[in-house]
Amino acid sequence: MLGLGGSASVARGDVGDYQNTTSLSIAANSGGPPTTASTYPSSLGVSGLSGSVTRVTATLHGISYSQPNPLGALLVGPGGQNVVLLSGTPDTRDVNDATATFDDATGTAVACSTSTPAYGYGGTYHTYSCNPAAFPAPAPAGHNPDLSAFNGAIPNGTWQLYAMNSSNGPAGTITGGWSLHVETSPATGCAPAASSVRWTCWGSSTTPYAPPTGVIATGTPPPPPPSPPGGSSTGPTRTPPCAGLRGGRLRRCRAALRRKAAIARCKRYRGKRRARCLKRARRLR
Template sequence: MLRHFRSCLPGLYTGIARLHQHTMLATSLVCIALILTIAGATSVRAVYTSPTGGPVTMSPSPGAGAATPYPSTIDVSGLSGSIVSVVVRLNGLSHAFPDDLDIVLVGPSGQAVMLMSDVGGATPITNVNLVFSASATANLPDAGPITSGTYRPTNIGGNDTMPSHPNLPAGPYGTALSVYNLANPNGIWHLYVAEDDSGSSGSLTSWQLEIVTIDLQATLTSVPSSVNAGDPLNYNITVTNAGTDPVANVTLTSAIPANTAFSLVTPPAGWTCPPPAAGASTFSCTAASVAVGSATFTVQLNVDPATAPGTTLPLSTTISSATPEANTENNTSSATVTVTTSANLEVVTLTAPASVNAGENVESVTTVRNNGPSFAANASVSLPLDTDTTFVALTSPDGWNCTTPNVGKTGTVTCTIATFTVTSVEFRLTVRVKPDVAPGATVDSTATIASETTDPNTANNTRQATTNITTLADLALTVSDEPDPVSAGAQLSYTIVATNNGPSNASSSRRRPLFPPIPPSSRLPHRMDGTARRQASATSVQSRAPGPVSALVMQLLPCASGSSRAHPSARPCR
């Protein structure tokens, strides 16, 4: 237990001599001692010179009178908080007729208590040590003898008039030491000792004050000026017992502002902090006893990632106990934190085939992610098409609004969303490589993500994949005749079609005949002579898109009955 003792050593008061008997002797107040006692530790003593100076004497006088000095004083300074209790110690009290003693203690704010009056009867006392405490159970005896011990202030026989003094309030005086409670302990304490009769002498070696104060303080510390939405808000609470004694049944209550949620609190030893209910606006910690000194709580709140930038988060904490305090202004501490936003957007992956044939489809898969901590406002994903490709199809995630080029056209795919949460989504884009793209060329798949929210790392906002182009042309010939079947003597037409089934354009740097020449003198099989209306060798393949390349129609004309010929150079029918 930490206690402050104020001591006058060896202050001596001499009671007023009874009429016609004794000469008074007085010695002065010599010193004030402040004793700090910590349980289990050695006391520390700081000695202060009494403001009343050296010894003084009092001449004999008839009737009642004041002791010397009147009053004896103790100057208390440096204590924090307000008074919880005051204990008064009278050390080495001697008197020939204690029933005549009247002793009043006046605090710095003018509160007065009659410590003893009209007690002890006529039994002399020598060097008794009296302790006056509100927690005592015994009163001083009326008829004596008075022995050393702890007592409640005792006044028997009603009010006694004290010799006047500027700092002594008028009576009557109470006996409750609680009159000092909640008062400021700092200042000059006055002890007034007087006799209400004469003829006896007495002395007081010294007197002490044992003052217990309470001063609980709570301070928010390490509070950042700003925090990103979605980030944890970390700060500390320092609680201080600046009083003289441990304080029982202490509660610390702290705010959980809107747009935040309780995460954790790490209390100092002796404190318990149960987690608050979901959605609670405060959390509380309790301690059965808080020792003198300071201790620190570490607090973490989670800031809602959807919180708008510029929002302020009001923090506050309050410490209280069952013991009243006069000054509660330092029991509460407040601060505000401003919310900022930051969203680390990333194109995580972009996959596309390593190679395709000109004229074939390319499907790219793009995964984008908001790494947080904040939600991204008005996010957009851009997927520009390579100029050698045309749009085919797009599969986009729910909630995204996408615009695309028309099918078969080139351009840019753009997808937007008002709020991109801390998550990842996937886009599937299908494009077709133009069939005339030369082998060895490349087409690029590109993805870029952006938003209106500050991005701390824009280096990961774009990704690209490259696809190599090869070519494949599937050429085919089809031959058809008409009519089929054909009657003897009828004209027969053959249609021969060359087709590029793709997917790429068919190309060649040289001409090559599709059919061998059919000279007019050629003899047709099956004993049928005829002529080709056009020369087949005139048809060739250069560079053709998928589809029909060329066609040849060959007509065979039969001989007339008997000996007629279809061509002058044709051989006659047989």
């Protein structure tokens, strides 16, 4: 679709790749409380991206572990959204310098009931939590099962990785650190172009002369529609969920919202995988 007297093209969001190469060492656990990585959490700064998140993948580089099943990793975004990348793999075979990427769009599902090769043998996998365990503070509680939990969030800011040895098991390392691949939606809005009588619009906008989503248009915008009688109208005001609540009622309300969102995301799955997803979602607090 052509813009107002100009040309049009598809608007695209941004793509960014970021890595923290600091090695992480995780102490052995003799059956006591979880032991945490040498840097806990490990931080990674993301900047320069416009729009909101549409896809996130995370990669652990250089995993070396003897019997890696106690390894757990939690990813937390700048807005506090958090997802368990892995927890309690069923595979107990030794791992040496493996690299694993977690991508819910293209990754391989891990069967918790069998000792099939998991992250230890390199490749791309769905996030999974075969043996959920609480990550020690300052890690947040109430974890999501899928990376889509970051969709719609602001990408820029500090991302954090919490790694731990959740139960009885030997020490391990993630020698190459970790990395993120972030994709975003197009930014939205309109702004004056070089000429005072020309405008450029991108993405979707609330301005009355904005083009449809995904179209870049240039040209002279039509005048805005007249205000309704008696002045401008902003329409009905929606009260945000949990507004006015405090203390325990606020925490319960937020937990209910997290459960509702997680349950909705389970609709993409079928059969046993949906059942596992629903089970994890209903545990969110």
